[in-house]
Amino acid sequence: xxxxxxxxxxxxxxxxxxxxxxxxxxxxxxxxxxxxxxxxxxxxxxxxxxxxxxxxxxxxxxxxxxxxxxxxxxxxxxxxxxxxxxxxxxxxxxxxxxxxxxxxxxxxxxxxxxxxxxxxxxxxxxxxxxxxxxxxxxxxxxxxxxxxxxxxxxxxxxxxxxxxxxxxxxxxxxxxxxxxxxxxxxxxxxxxxxxxxxxxxxxxxxxxxxxxxxxxxxxxxxxxxxxxxxxxxxxxxxxxxxxxxxxxxxxxxxxxxxxxxxxxxxxxxxxxxxxxxxxxxxxxxxxxxxxxxxxxxxxxxxxxxxxxxxxxxxxxxxxxxxxxxxxxxxxxxxxxxxxxxxxxxxxxxxxxxxxxxxxxxxxxxxxxxxxxxxxxxxxxxxxxxxxxxxxxxxxxxxxxxxxxxxxxxxx
Amino acid sequence: xxxxxxxxxxxxxxxxxxxxxxxxxxxxxxxxxxxxxxxxxxxxxxxxxxxxxxxxxxxxxxxxxxxxxxxxxxxxxxxxxxxxxxxxxxxxxxxxxxxxxxxxxxxxxxxxxxxxxxxxxxxxxxxxxxxxxxxxxxxxxxxxxxxxxxxxxxxxxxxxxxxxxxxxxxxxxxxxxxxxxxxxxxxxxxxxxxxxxxxxxxxxxxxxxxxxxxxxxxxxxxxxxxxxxxxxxxxxxxxxxxxxxxxxxxxxxxxxxxxxxxxxxxxxxxxxxxxxxxxxxxxxxxxxxxxxxxxxxxxxxxxxxxxxxxxxxxxxxxxxxxxxxxxxxxxxxxxxxxxxxxxxxxxxxxxxxxxxxxxxxxxxxxxxxxxxxxxxxxxxxxxxxxxxxxxxxxxxxxxxxxxxxxxxxxx
Numbered sequence: 001x002x003x004x005x006x007x008x009x010x011x012x013x014x015x016x017x018x019x020x021x022x023x024x025x026x027x028x029x030x031x032x033x034x035x036x037x038x039x040x041x042x043x044x045x046x047x048x049x050x051x052x053x054x055x056x057x058x059x060x061x062x063x064x065x066x067x068x069x070x071x072x073x074x075x076x077x078x079x080x081x082x083x084x085x086x087x088x089x090x091x092x093x094x095x096x097x098x099x100x101x102x103x104x105x106x107x108x109x110x111x112x113x114x115x116x117x118x119x120x121x122x123x124x125x126x127x128x129x130x131x132x133x134x135x136x137x138x139x140x141x142x143x144x145x146x147x148x149x150x151x152x153x154x155x156x157x158x159x160x161x162x163x164x165x166x167x168x169x170x171x172x173x174x175x176x177x178x179x180x181x182x183x184x185x186x187x188x189x190x191x192x193x194x195x196x197x198x199x200x201x202x203x204x205x206x207x208x209x210x211x212x213x214x215x216x217x218x219x220x221x222x223x224x225x226x227x228x229x230x231x232x233x234x235x236x237x238x239x240x241x242x243x244x245x246x247x248x249x250x251x252x253x254x255x256x257x258x259x260x261x262x263x264x265x266x267x268x269x270x271x272x273x274x275x276x277x278x279x280x281x282x283x284x285x286x287x288x289x290x291x292x293x294x295x296x297x298x299x300x301x302x303x304x305x306x307x308x309x310x311x312x313x314x315x316x317x318x319x320x321x322x323x324x325x326x327x328x329x330x331x332x333x334x335x336x337x338x339x340x341x342x343x344x345x346x347x348x349x350x351x352x353x354x355x356x357x358x359x360x361x362x363x364x365x366x367x368x369x370x371x372x373x374x375x376x377x378x379x380x381x382x383x384x385x386x387x388x389x390x391x392x393x394x395x396x397x398x399x400x401x402x403x404x405x406x407x408x409x410x411x
Numbered sequence: 412x413x414x415x416x417x418x419x420x421x422x423x424x425x426x427x428x429x430x431x432x433x434x435x436x437x438x439x440x441x442x443x444x445x446x447x448x449x450x451x452x453x454x455x456x457x458x459x460x461x462x463x464x465x466x467x468x469x470x471x472x473x474x475x476x477x478x479x480x481x482x483x484x485x486x487x488x489x490x491x492x493x494x495x496x497x498x499x500x501x502x503x504x505x506x507x508x509x510x511x512x513x514x515x516x517x518x519x520x521x522x523x524x525x526x527x528x529x530x531x532x533x534x535x536x537x538x539x540x541x542x543x544x545x546x547x548x549x550x551x552x553x554x555x556x557x558x559x560x561x562x563x564x565x566x567x568x569x570x571x572x573x574x575x576x577x578x579x580x581x582x583x584x585x586x587x588x589x590x591x592x593x594x595x596x597x598x599x600x601x602x603x604x605x606x607x608x609x610x611x612x613x614x615x616x617x618x619x620x621x622x623x624x625x626x627x628x629x630x631x632x633x634x635x636x637x638x639x640x641x642x643x644x645x646x647x648x649x650x651x652x653x654x655x656x657x658x659x660x661x662x663x664x665x666x667x668x669x670x671x672x673x674x675x676x677x678x679x680x681x682x683x684x685x686x687x688x689x690x691x692x693x694x695x696x697x698x699x700x701x702x703x704x705x706x707x708x709x710x711x712x713x714x715x716x717x718x719x720x721x722x723x724x725x726x727x728x729x730x731x732x733x734x735x736x737x738x739x740x741x742x743x744x745x746x747x748x749x750x751x752x753x754x755x756x757x758x759x760x761x762x763x764x765x766x767x768x769x770x771x772x773x774x775x776x777x778x779x780x781x782x783x784x785x786x787x788x789x790x791x792x793x794x795x796x797x798x799x800x801x802x803x804x805x806x807x808x809x810x811x812x813x814x815x816x817x818x819x820x821x822x
Binding site: 006010013018020023026028037039041042047049059063065079084086090093099103110111117118148149150151154155157233259277279281282283284288290291295 | 417447450475476534539566569677
């Protein structure tokens with residue numbers, strides 16, 4: 001099986017009117033020929049591609065869908081706001097309501113500033129830190145993804161040396177490397193350390209933060225007078241509504257949010273402490289749609305639903321069920337796999353599969369068996385994933401393991 | 412009169428949870444106390460603030476509303492798409508449909524790449540030009556607004572010297588200054604010249620492009636092997652659907668679009684020629700919501716409606732009626748004013764009003780009399796502005812001129 005007729009026709013048309021036929025992280029050329037490029041709709045934990053094939057969705061639109069597709073509470077809020085307005089000459093009251101909700105929900109937050117992309121949020125946080133400190137240097141972990149602006153995109157084409165000259169790298173979970181990076185930059189030149197709540201780089205196992213690392217970063221920032229920026233874009237709202245490092249007792253000065261914040265509606269956010277409030281008001285950042293109301297109404301509904309329905313526990317339970325199932329299946333089929341990351345952000349690699357060839361073939365088998373997941377990027381669980389959804393997914397992953405084992409035996 | 416109770420209460424709440432109480436271009440602190448900060452809804456060419464006061468809308472949400480608020484065709488398309496999906500694991504067929512529509516509509520375009528902010532579009536265009544040429548330098552006009560990323564924001568706080576080191580300035584409508592900027596940068600170092608279709612800088616009269624300037628920019632880019640990037644974010648879709656310089660016979664290599672493209676729904680776009688296609692596919696830019704479907708469905712409906720209903724002629728007629736009325740009113744009240752820019756993007760200044768004090772007082776009078784416009788930034792007309800809307804606006808502007816004349820006499 002390869003993708004269906006509609007998908008192939010759309011790819012042919014796209015090849016004429018899109019650069020390279022597609023762009024960005026949703027480019028299916030990075031996946032197997034069994035993965036569809038085009039999708040049509042979603043409902044709960046299921047999605048349908050352009051040819052009508054159904055999948056259990058383990059990518060959740062690469063993170064944004066945290067409550068399931070077409071979540072009724074969110075959709076109702078969006079429809080109600082859309083009847084009034086989306087984009088006006090100024091914000092609506094929903095801006096204030098959402099800001100208050102975030103300040104009440106996220107432990108370190110005293111104010112909120114909204115944008116559209118995760119990249120907007122990380123870049124704005126960096127700009128605020130620079131304005132607050134009068135310093136230029138930014139420390140980030142090697143391999144970490146903080147967006148696709150010139151200062152942080154993983155693709156170097158079109159990026160100038162000057163775009164990166166103020167970025168200094170350290171190793172995640174290695175405080176000595178952070179100290180070395182501080183020394184390299186000069187302690188008095190460091191505006192911020194930008195870090196994700198866990199190491200979720202593509203092309204490698206995920207790695208939870210070591211509590212001592214999180215605590216140590218906080219101490220280093222305090223010592224050198226730099227801002228600690230927590231990039232919650234990918235993991236935010238799935239681990240702890242109060243902030244992903246709250247259980248470690250570590251609160252950032254600034255945090256960047258997007259993806260899950262409005263269950264698939266375009267929104268991003270920077271949250272900050274009182275100490276950074278003046279700097280945040282001194283910078284000039286804006287966008288034509290940064291005050292648009294429907295995604296803010298969606299965010300109020302999304303965050304409230306996660307909180308009121310204990311969505312994080314639901315995601316943890318579903319993700320744990322998936323991981324337990326995958327580990328048992330792999331063992332029964334004779335594969336040595338590693339499931340890494342929090343249950344809510346699952347990922348699976350095969351031991352010794354350095355070029356991800358096994359992972360790609362297995363992911364292709366999953367797609368053929370109605371499970372949409374990714375071979376080289378972490379997956380996402382949503383609160384809509386029921387036990388039945390996970391069991392259906394496990395049927396597909398088991399068939400994919402079996403096919404992979406059969407191919408192995410045939411080879 | 413000042414703003415109403417609801418607006419004041421919302422401002423008080425916002426002061427606690429937003430940096431500086433508000434941020435960005437919609438910050439009402441830049442306006443008079445008679446201008447509301449918060450809005451509730453819009454319909455056609457009218458908007459209502461949070462206290463229920465109605466205004467004829469001459470700002471169109473700072474550009475995005477090109478067909479009028481709650482345009483039925485656009486809203487229908489949005490609702491229909493929203494029932495299927497907004498954000499999935501890949502794009503929907505609407506991505507292809509919209510790309511084809513833009514390639515068919517905009518003369519220079521052979522491909523499209525979508526994003527969320529005008530700043531995304533200008534920054535991506537610059538990145539593509541750099542990837543294509545292997546060069547770093549970008550030429551922009553002094554005072555031009557190309558977005559709020561570090562390389563282009565008008566606010567310097569938090570921006571590093573390196574963010575701007577590759578940007579060289581010229582004077583709009585002055586080819587000699589462009590040649591001097593090329594010499595300063597070094598002809599072999601210039602990746603792109605980025606320019607707006609007209610000079611619509613804030614705090615000054617607008618200035619139409621001189622055809623010889625547009626033609627000369629094209630020739631200079633061809634001579635030095637740089638890309639001509641037309642920043643259509645503000646003026647696009649209001650002057651000429653084929654491209655704002657099409658009547659001058661000048662086609663850019665890349666163009667950046669946002670604002671009006673989806674009648675208020677969050678979308679931005681880079682369009683390019685075949686020669687830039689490979690470079691566009693070589694860069695890595697993306698965003699969690701760049702493939703989201705509803706704003707693309709809105710864009711298809713918006714562009715189709717402007718085309719099929721001759722929306723540009725409607726805007727031109729309404730803007731001309733407004734300008735004729737304003738000029739007659741100013742004369743009758745004894746004011747020396749200048750109406751500048753195309754009819755579809757009106758703006759009015761008072762002669763000798765270098766600190767914009769008269770403009771601010773007049774704009775405040777307009778707000779008190781049910782007309783929402785801006786004292787220091789160009790306004791926007793939409794296709795929904797009927798003769799009756801313009802006449803109602805002129806009633807308000809006339810009362811504002813009268814009040815200003817009375818204040819002058821009293822002073």
